[in-house]
Amino acid sequence: MHRQRPMAQLPSGAVPGNKPALRACLMFLLGAGMVCATAMGAAAPGAKPAGSQAKEAPASDFVGSETCATCHDEVAKGFASNPHTKISEMHGKSGITCEGCHGAGRAHVEGGGDTTKIFNPAKASAKDVDKTCLGCHAGAHPNFERSPHAKANVGCTGCHSVHASTEKEHLLKASQPKLCYQCHTETKASFDMPFHHKVNEGAVSCSDCHDVHGTFGNNNVKSTADQNAICTKCHSETRGPFVYEHAAVKAEGCVGCHTPHGSQNARLLNMPNINTLCNQCHSQVAASTVHGMNSGSQELAPCTSCHTFIHGSNLNQAFLR
Ligand code: HEC
Numbered sequence: 578m579h580r581q582r583p584m585a586q587l588p589s590g591a592v593p594g595n596k597p598a599l600r601a602c603l604m605f606l607l608g609a610g611m612v613c614a615t616a617m618g619a620a621a622p623g624a625k626p627a628g629s630q631a632k633e634a635p636a637s638d639f640v641g642s643e644t645c646a647t648c649h650d651e652v653a654k655g656f657a658s659n660p661h662t663k664i665s666e667m668h669g670k671s672g673i674t675c676e677g678c679h680g681a682g683r684a685h686v687e688g689g690g691d692t693t694k695i696f697n698p699a700k701a702s703a704k705d706v707d708k709t710c711l712g713c714h715a716g717a718h719p720n721f722e723r724s725p726h727a728k729a730n731v732g733c734t735g736c737h738s739v740h741a742s743t744e745k746e747h748l749l750k751a752s753q754p755k756l757c758y759q760c761h762t763e764t765k766a767s768f769d770m771p772f773h774h775k776v777n778e779g780a781v782s783c784s785d786c787h788d789v790h791g792t793f794g795n796n797n798v799k800s801t802a803d804q805n806a807i808c809t810k811c812h813s814e815t816r817g818p819f820v821y822e823h824a825a826v827k828a829e830g831c832v833g834c835h836t837p838h839g840s841q842n843a844r845l846l847n848m849p850n851i852n853t854l855c856n857q858c859h860s861q862v863a864a865s866t867v868h869g870m871n872s873g874s875q876e877l878a879p880c881t882s883c884h885t886f887i888h889g890s891n892l893n894q895a896f897l898r
């Protein structure tokens with residue numbers, strides 16, 4: 578997992594200068610030109626999303642965080658340890674932190690705290706909040722707007738709390754899997770099954786397999802060159818390549834035989850009976866001469882008691898060893 582470093586995208590020389598607004602603009606444009614442009618076009622009720630304000634507002638409209646702190650003492654104190662205090666460094670220590678998200682604040686201040694002159698994400702639509710956040714974070718989360726979460730209006734602040742997070746990491750509203758179960762109750766049930774990935778026990782987390790910020794695959798499943806790599810990064814013994822590949826592993830993928838969350842069946846198998854699972858594709862086998870059987874496969878021991886290396890083998894074409 579990598580961390581977002583928007584500044585790395587700035588060409589050297591673009592940062593210095595003494596026009597905070599210009600630098601804010603550059604940052605938004607270089608960080609996410611497209612998003613910035615869209616944000617500017619969107620008409621938000623009341624104050625505009627910060628992303629658009631940072632672009633339009635002249636430098637003199639920014640007052641700096643020190644000024645915000647004079648009235649919002651509690652919020653400012655709470656912000657001292659927030660990872661977002663780094664925004665200030667991005668702005669050449671000009672003191673811009675609060676206004677990176679809330680937009681230029683002079684009118685709000687001069688109005689004695691006029692609430693119509695400041696962008697308040699708590700009152701804005703998910704889309705407008707997302708645009709503001711993506712103004713800086715689109716580099717790390719380019720697929721968010723086409724993700725199932727964004728489409729269902731679950732925006733950044735559905736899972737993150739900028740000011741009130743009590744989690745150690747990532748400003749989350751709650752830790753995984755609790756955060757996810759608040760909405761995905763049906764998924765919780767599958768992790769309560771007799772056989773399950775130990776998500777509730779803390780050994781594996783939802784985000785080992787999913788990127789909730791959107792992917793190119795279905796179900797927010799992490800995109801990898803080889804879809805099985807989501808699983809083989811932990812189950813390396815199944816990865817191969819093998820001299821004798823089991824075509825089913827490559828063609829169907831791991832989920833062709835396994836249920837990823839939890840199952841009533843041992844080894845997270847899709848079916849209670851291994852032979853039934855195999856015979857979906859190998860129905861002729863049980864009666865074949867090589868197995869010395871002429872009736873149904875029920876008479877056979879589990880196929881995998883002989884075909885032990887079911888994911889592939891370097892020694893035997895029939896995966897016997
Ligand atoms: C002169 C005092 C003062 C200063 C300076 C000030 N505010 Fe405010 N702010 C207020 C008051 C008063 C309110 C309305 C009462 C409340 O909700 O706390 C308010 C409300 C807000 C709100 C909520 C708006 C809403 O829709 O309810 C936000 C966000 C905000 N301020 C951000 C900022 C930021 C960012 C700065 C610095 C750029 C800042 N304020 C500087 C006095 C101030």
Ligand code: HEC
Pocket residue numbers: 642645646649652653656661674675676677678679697698699734737738739740741
């Ligand atoms: C990274 C973006 C970001 C930064 C930086 C930021 N805020 Fe906020 N602020 C938010 C969001 C999002 C909300 C809406 C409530 C929430 O989700 O936590 C908010 C809400 C507020 C509110 C209104 C609370 C309410 O419930 O209506 C005030 C006041 C405020 N912020 C002040 C500040 C001050 C002062 C600073 C600088 C010390 C600051 N913010 C920095 C994102 C930010």
Ligand code: HEC
Pocket residue numbers: 580581582583660661663664667677678698706709710711712713714733734737739746747748
């Ligand atoms: C002006 C640019 C900017 C805006 C706007 C912005 N962020 Fe950030 N964000 C940053 C920077 C800079 C960091 C610190 C990156 C680092 O630690 O390397 C950060 C860090 C984070 C982190 C990571 C915290 C961690 O511990 O890993 C989260 C989560 C986050 N931001 C969420 C949001 C959300 C939600 C919004 C919108 C409400 C938002 N950000 C708006 C610049 C921004």
Ligand code: HEC
Pocket residue numbers: 578579580581707710711714717718721726731732733734735736737747749753784787788789790
């Ligand atoms: C459905 C919940 C959810 C939503 C919606 C969501 N996040 Fe996250 N976010 C997480 C979780 C969980 C993590 C930690 C695990 C991970 O990185 O996937 C995280 C991590 C992060 C991080 C730090 C690590 C990294 O990969 O950069 C940033 C920054 C971040 N989110 C920003 C955002 C922004 C910006 C939005 C909106 C555009 C957003 N998130 C929407 C749940 C969410």
Ligand code: HEC
Pocket residue numbers: 754757758761764768774776781782783784785786787796798832837838
């Ligand atoms: C071991 C990897 C893995 C873990 C851990 C995991 N998932 Fe999944 N999840 C998947 C895969 C793979 C799919 C796609 C299912 C398929 O293709 O049959 C999926 C599908 C889903 C779906 C779509 C509906 C469904 O059930 O098919 C949701 C919602 C979901 N996961 C939520 C979660 C949540 C919430 C967590 C954590 C509590 C989680 N997942 C943990 C791998 C995982």
Ligand code: HEC
Pocket residue numbers: 725726729731735736753756757758759760761783784787789795796797798
């Ligand atoms: C605020 C509610 C909410 C939270 C919190 C939330 N989700 Fe979702 N999630 C949704 C909604 C709504 C959808 C889209 C509708 C659907 O497919 O269920 C969705 C979709 C998904 C999907 C895609 C399902 C599909 O069928 O394609 C996955 C996977 C997923 N969420 C995982 C997670 C994980 C993992 C977390 C915790 C880090 C999480 N969600 C937190 C509400 C939420």
Ligand code: HEC
Pocket residue numbers: 774775780781782785786807808809810811812831832835836837843844845846
């Ligand atoms: C983050 C690491 C991780 C990822 C990713 C992961 N697993 Fe697992 N898996 C585990 C752990 C840990 C166990 C528990 C092993 C144990 O209990 O001895 C496990 C157990 C299993 C088991 C049951 C093993 C047994 O002996 O009963 C199967 C089958 C399995 N995983 C398949 C998958 C599939 C399929 C995927 C991809 C969708 C996947 N795993 C992704 C870590 C992971």
Ligand code: HEC
Pocket residue numbers: 805808809812815816825826827829830831832833834835844846851881882887888
């Ligand atoms: C053709 C069906 C099939 C496919 C595809 C498949 N598996 Fe399996 N897997 C099985 C069977 C059957 C078992 C149980 C073997 C036993 O009980 O002896 C098993 C067992 C496992 C186990 C338990 C440990 C072990 O080796 O016995 C893990 C972990 C596992 N599979 C992971 C994966 C991963 C990861 C993938 C994708 C790369 C995958 N499987 C693809 C059928 C399959």
Ligand code: HEC
Pocket residue numbers: 823824825829833834851854855856857858859880881884887894895896
């Ligand atoms: C999704 C379909 C599918 C499933 C399920 C499946 N296989 Fe296969 N298997 C194949 C295909 C395709 C081949 C390669 C083509 C061939 O030679 O028949 C293959 C090859 C084999 C071979 C090697 C055949 C040879 O030529 O020597 C063995 C042994 C085998 N499978 C056993 C199993 C067992 C045991 C199971 C159950 C754990 C299983 N298969 C489940 C599709 C499947």
Ligand code: HEC
Pocket residue numbers: 852855856859862863865867868874877878879880881882883884895897
């Ligand atoms: C008692 C051990 C044993 C059991 C149980 C067993 N096999 Fe086999 N299987 C073998 C042997 C031995 C071969 C021949 C390997 C060779 O030719 O080198 C074989 C060959 C195969 C082949 C490749 C040749 C062919 O006939 O197509 C497939 C496919 C196969 N078995 C699938 C299965 C399936 C599916 C099951 C469960 C329904 C199963 N086997 C159960 C021992 C077993």
